[in-house]
Amino acid sequence: MSDLSPGRFMIGPDSRPAFTRYARLHEDRARGRSVALAPERAYELDPIGVIVLSALDGRISVRDLSAQLAEKYAAPVEVIARDVTTLLQGLADKRLLREGPDPFSAPARSLFSRSITRHDGGPAGLLAELTHRCPLQCPYCSNPLELERASAELTAEEWGETFRQAASIGALQLHLSGGEPTARRDLEDILAYAVEAGLYTNLITSAVLLTKDRLARLADIGLDHVQVSIQDIVADNADRISAYDGGVAKKYDVARWTREFGLGLTINAPMHRQNIAHLPQIIDFAVEVDAQRIEIAHIQYYAWAELNRAALIPTRETFMETVEVVEAAKKRLLGVLNFDFVIHDHYASRPKTCTGGWGQSILAVTPSGKALPCHAAQTLPGLIFENVRDKPLGDIWRDGAAFNAYRGIGWMKEPCRSCDRREIDFGGCRCQAMAVSGDPAATDPACALSPDHARFAAFAETESQAPAPAFIYRRYGGASMT
Numbered sequence: 001m002s003d004l005s006p007g008r009f010m011i012g013p014d015s016r017p018a019f020t021r022y023a024r025l026h027e028d029r030a031r032g033r034s035v036a037l038a039p040e041r042a043y044e045l046d047p048i049g050v051i052v053l054s055a056l057d058g059r060i061s062v063r064d065l066s067a068q069l070a071e072k073y074a075a076p077v078e079v080i081a082r083d084v085t086t087l088l089q090g091l092a093d094k095r096l097l098r099e100g101p102d103p104f105s106a107p108a109r110s111l112f113s114r115s116i117t118r119h120d121g122g123p124a125g126l127l128a129e130l131t132h133r134c135p136l137q138c139p140y141c142s143n144p145l146e147l148e149r150a151s152a153e154l155t156a157e158e159w160g161e162t163f164r165q166a167a168s169i170g171a172l173q174l175h176l177s178g179g180e181p182t183a184r185r186d187l188e189d190i191l192a193y194a195v196e197a198g199l200y201t202n203l204i205t206s207a208v209l210l211t212k213d214r215l216a217r218l219a220d221i222g223l224d225h226v227q228v229s230i231q232d233i234v235a236d237n238a239d240r241i242s243a244y245d246g247g248v249a250k251k252y253d254v255a256r257w258t259r260e261f262g263l264g265l266t267i268n269a270p271m272h273r274q275n276i277a278h279l280p281q282i283i284d285f286a287v288e289v290d291a292q293r294i295e296i297a298h299i300q301y302y303a304w305a306e307l308n309r310a311a312l313i314p315t316r317e318t319f320m321e322t323v324e325v326v327e328a329a330k331k332r333l334l335g336v337l338n339f340d341f342v343i344h345d346h347y348a349s350r351p352k353t354c355t356g357g358w359g360q361s362i363l364a365v366t367p368s369g370k371a372l373p374c375h376a377a378q379t380l381p382g383l384i385f386e387n388v389r390d391k392p393l394g395d396i397w398r399d400g401a402a403f404n405a406y407r408g409i410g411w412m413k414e415p416c417r418s419c420d421r422r423e424i425d426f427g428g429c430r431c432q433a434m435a436v437s438g439d440p441a442a443t444d445p446a447c448a449l450s451p452d453h454a455r456f457a458a459f460a461e462t463e464s465q466a467p468a469p470a471f472i473y474r475r476y477g478g479a480s481m482t
């Protein structure tokens with residue numbers, strides 16, 4: 001393990017825990033509940049959890065806190081101590097607590113969020129694609145083939161209004177994404193609007209444009225969390241995949257600055273056949289730079305990734321090796337590094353719950369203001385996407401035809417319609433159903449019950465064994481080269 005990593009924080013009677021800079025209690029007024037806000041998550045708390053976590057200040061010990069609660073509620077102190085320790089150990093293992101007060105302070109409470117009224121059923125997260133401009137050219141980029149131009153981008157003020165509207169219908173998490181969001185010269189203004197709206201802010205970046213001064217400014221404004229995407233940790237290969245030289249060194253810098261400023265850090269590593277052999281080194285990198293989370297996601301094949309599928313798809317054997325590597329690392333790194341592992345659809349037997357269910361959990365807004373139920377939704381035919389410039393976000397979310405097209409279960413065909421998992425995975429990914437079956441209402445072919453599953457798995461086996469063709473790089477007008 002690296003020198004930077006603090007190791008697992010074991011909660012005992014003498015521990016004096018406090019929230020880290022990037023985790024905090026939050027009143028989710030839209031849903032009438034309290035949550036602990038953390039990278040990519042909002043943990044719902046019961047009343048006892050709120051009382052315990054409100055008391056954490058890095059000074060009071062678990063022993064004294066348990067004794068106080070036992071007296072106040074006339075309960076056996078050993079029972080209270082056990083429950084408090086279990087709650088705190090769970091949060092410590094997510095790297096949301098630290099021993100002693102955090103020298104960095106979390107952003108001040110937003111005045112705007114105090115005015116939010118009840119709104120059940122709104123989105124929990126907003127993916128804000130601030131720009132499609134990006135200095136990298138990853139061949140699996142999830143941006144559409146028709147990239148939007150800078151001249152069409154929403155202004156900082158328009159983003160600010162979008163954030164306020166999103167928060168007022170229940171959004172808690174904001175993902176500032178792209179393209180490369182730091183390509184926006186007014187990112188500081190955009191972030192200030194997000195903090196003012198009371199959103200938990202996550203900057204998703206390739207890191208190559210960030211300077212230490214700029215990251216310090218963003219931290220001062222109130223940025224909570226940085227997600228650094230990596231193409232590979234082996235420099236030559238990363239340069240080749242991204243068509244950009246010198247990215248790895250910048251990612252080391254930005255990851256270290258992120259932790260230096262007390263912000264949360266996730267390493268995001270899309271997996272495919274051209275970097276899969278280096279997964280153990282990528283995990284080591286995440287530990288070395290003291291990330292709390294790593295996302296290891298086998299890519300999905302739509303948009304640019306679909307164009308490059310034969311160059312990216314791994315063999316079943318190499319995919320299975322990643323499962324073993326991740327399972328072993330999870331055990332070894334308990335309380336040090338948290339894993340989000342997205343398996344490879346072609347070698348799965350059931351699909352993922354894509355976007356938490358269509359129109360149920362997240363919404364995405366493109367650089368020019370189009371509101372989408374999923375960031376890849378523009379690959380589906382026949383949907384009309386409304387624009388935040390023209391209509392309130394709440395109306396688009398609730399009544400928009402695109403949001404209602406595949407919401408819930410009413411649109412389903414067999415075998416999903418009568419399946420007992422229909423309200424668990426909601427039939428999987430609509431974009432993948434379209435890409436493989438040619439029908440956006442079909443069962444996701446990742447599901448073994450789909451009539452297209454065997455064909456879907458078979459072409460993965462065939463393509464992954466053949467020599468990889470050259471990449472078609474993601475760039476303006478690049479898709480027309482095919």
Ligand code: SF4
Pocket residue numbers: 134135136137138140141142143178179180206229474
């Ligand atoms: S995937 Fe690569 S090309 Fe696409 S936005 Fe991210 S860094 Fe840029």
Ligand code: SF4
Pocket residue numbers: 350351415416417419420421422423425426427428443444447448449450
């Ligand atoms: S049939 Fe549909 S609902 Fe059932 S597991 Fe497969 S994708 Fe999910």
